[in-house]
Amino acid sequence: MVGVAGKSKGCNTCRARKIACDQQRPACARCTRSNRVCGGYERDRVFVMMQPGAKKKHVYLKSSPSPLESSVESSPRSAEPSTLSPAGRNQARYSLTERAPAYTLLQRQNDSHNLVLSFLANCLPAAWSTAPSRSWITLLASLPTEVKALEVSSAALATAAVGRKFNDPALVQYSHSLYTRGLQQLQRALWNRRLAQDDATLAACMALSLYEAMECPNAGSEGYFGHCQGLLALVEARGIDAHCSGPGHQLFLGVRIPGILYSLENHSSSFLFDAAWxxxxxxxxxxxxxxxxxxxxxxxxGILQRVFLLPSLSPGQQVEACFQLIAECWQIDERLDTIYAVMQDGRSDPLYWPVASNYPSPSTTEHGQNLFPSVFHFADFETAATLILLWAVRVLLWSGLCNLYKGMFPTSSVLPADEPVGPLRALGHRREYIFMxxxxxxxxxxxxxxxxxxxGPLSVTPALGIVIDSLRYQPEHAAVxxxxxxxxxxxxxxxxxVLEHSR
Incomplete structure (x- = not known):
């Protein structure tokens, strides 16, 4: 209660953490410095609902608990029936003595929403909600939950992540049943012609896909790749217009990388590369x-698919196809050069710089030598996420270029770096793709x-997978x-x- 002596005037997050708050507005500096979501200064309100003829006339519904509190309140244990107590600012439980449909619906939606808020506050950096390429995951708290598939699926994802974060096996176990229910609700939504086109249905499918990647409930990667295949089919069925603005566009951005990696895994092209898309x-x-x-x-x-088809072509067709593939690879390389130049243009500070590593190497050479005692520090998270993917794409691209050159000139034991190879331009530093x-x-x-x-893990995984696939058949790079x-x-x-079951 503001203005009452002895009552804290700090933000809700600092009060939950039991630390002093500097009371800056709209967000306190303590929360900002620690990358936490500031819970604001509005105190919890209690709504009293009444239904004629009910045994208990009052049901207290706590409105919008802070994300820090909701991880505890939304666990299965907090859904047990409790004795109705007088309303107070710190009321933490809902009464389940009322069974009217309206009360059940409000309580269920409130619990699911609180779980998602706790997930976003405790498992994702606050910067993700404001970054230009912010993650689709932040939509789980803002999309309407009238679509039951989204409500249950997002609750499953949130429960698993929060359970892992706070080492709560009960929450993780509870997430398994929510995941099963989410699959059932998603199937019902896809059978409904109207719901199948809804952004919430696509978000539900993406939430279940991420759940598979995190929990891997069937102890294999088949479930995750099955979700990727379903995502691609759903996006294509919704059409381009559904992904040009608003949540639909943000969800489309989230589908692209898993969809592309799925196509790479299966050596197949995709509609995602069509000019219109x-x-x-x-x-x-x-x-x-x-x-x-x-x-x-x-x-x-698409390029790799055509490379795998080369042996089925006649010698003349192979040469023509190789020239075309090489030309496309050079165009991509020039595009990557432009992207990097634009990122650096106009900045007085560098995009990244070397610093000494603070952690033991994940792996060392057979002589016990740390492969990378020097690591990179970046201007910000988004720069780091962009550059690690750019460098991984270059490994894939440059190693592919070298293989195409060798295919064109199989009798050359060593390709010259700074001289044209026949009618082809010089590879130059691209031959040393290991440095990327x-x-x-x-x-x-x-x-x-x-x-x-x-x-962090979500940003690192695609790049690591791309580089491993590019180098794994080259013995000279076994240590890397x-x-x-x-x-x-x-x-x-x-x-x-799911990475436990990757190649």
């Missing part, structure tokens, strides 16, 4: 540097900082591949269980 969704929104790097990655599945792989390795420590929470695999194991321990 590469351009029209950004008619109202400019592309960020990260989005442009994803554009370059999106071309990889080193850049990826040296970025991991920054992105895996505790302050970045789940955002071993380091990358050890790094992936650390990422798995941070919350992505």
């Amino acid at each position: 590469m351009n029209q969704p950004w008619g109202q929104t400019p592309k960020t540097s990260f989005t442009q790097v994803v554009d370059c990655l999106a071309q990889a599945p 792989a080193h850049h990826v390795c040296q970025s991991v420590e920054y992105l895996m900082q505790d302050d970045f929470l789940l955002a 591949v071993a380091w990358l695999r050890a790094a992936l194991d650390l990422v798995r321990q941070k919350g992505l269980g």
Whole structure:
């Protein structure tokens, strides 16, 4: 109660943490410095609802608990019936003595929403909600929950993540039943012609996909890849217009990377590389540097598919196809150069710089030597996430270029770096793509900082997977591949269980 002596005037987050608050508005500096969501200064309100003829006339519903409190309130244990007590500012439980449908609906939706708020506050950095390429995950708290599939699916994801965060096996176990219910509700939504086109249904599918990546309930990667396949089918069925603005556009951005990686895994092309899908969704929104790097990655599945078809062509067709593939690879490389130049343009400070590593290496050489005693520090999280993906795409691109050159000139034991190879331009520094792989390795420590929470593993995993797939059949780079695999194991321990079943 504001103005009453002895009552704290701090923000709700600082009060929950039982620390002094500097009371700055709209968000206190203590929360900002620690990358926490400031809960604001509005105190919890209690709504008294009445229903004629009910045995208990009053049901107290606490409105919008702070994210820090809701992780405890929304666990299965807090849903047990409790004795109705007088309303107070610190009322923490709902009474389940009323069974009227309206009360049940309000309580269920409030519990699910509180779980999602707790997930966002405790498992994701606050910067994700304001970044230009902010994650689709932040939509789980703002999309309407009238679509039951979204309500249950987002609750399953939130319960699992919060349970892992606070080492609560009961919450994790509870998330399994929510996940099963979420699958059932999603299937019902997809059978409904109207709901199948709703943004909330796509968000539910994405929440279940992320749940599979984190929890891997069937102890294999098949479930996750099945969700990826379903996401691609759903996005294509919704059409381009559904993804040009608002939540639909943000969800589309979230689908692209898992969809592209799924296509790479299966050596198949995708509608995501069609010119219309590469351009029209950004008619109202400019592309960020990260989005442009994803554009370059999106071309990889189609190129690799054509590479695998080369042996089925006649010698003359193979030569023509190789020239075309090489030309496309050079175009992508020039595009990556432009993206990097624009990122650096106009900045007085560098995008990244070397610092001494603070952590033991995930893997060392057979002589016990740390492969990367020097690592990179970045201007900010978004720069780091963009550059690690850019460098990974370059490993894929440059190693592919070298293989195509060797295919064109199989009798050349060593390709010259600074001289044209026949009618083809010189490879130059692209021959040393291993240094781009080193850049990826040296970025991991920054992105895996505790302050970045789940955002770090989600940003690191695609880059590590791309580089491993590019180098794993090259014995001369075995030490780097071993380091990358050890790094992936650390990422798995941070919350992505599906990596235990990756190649």
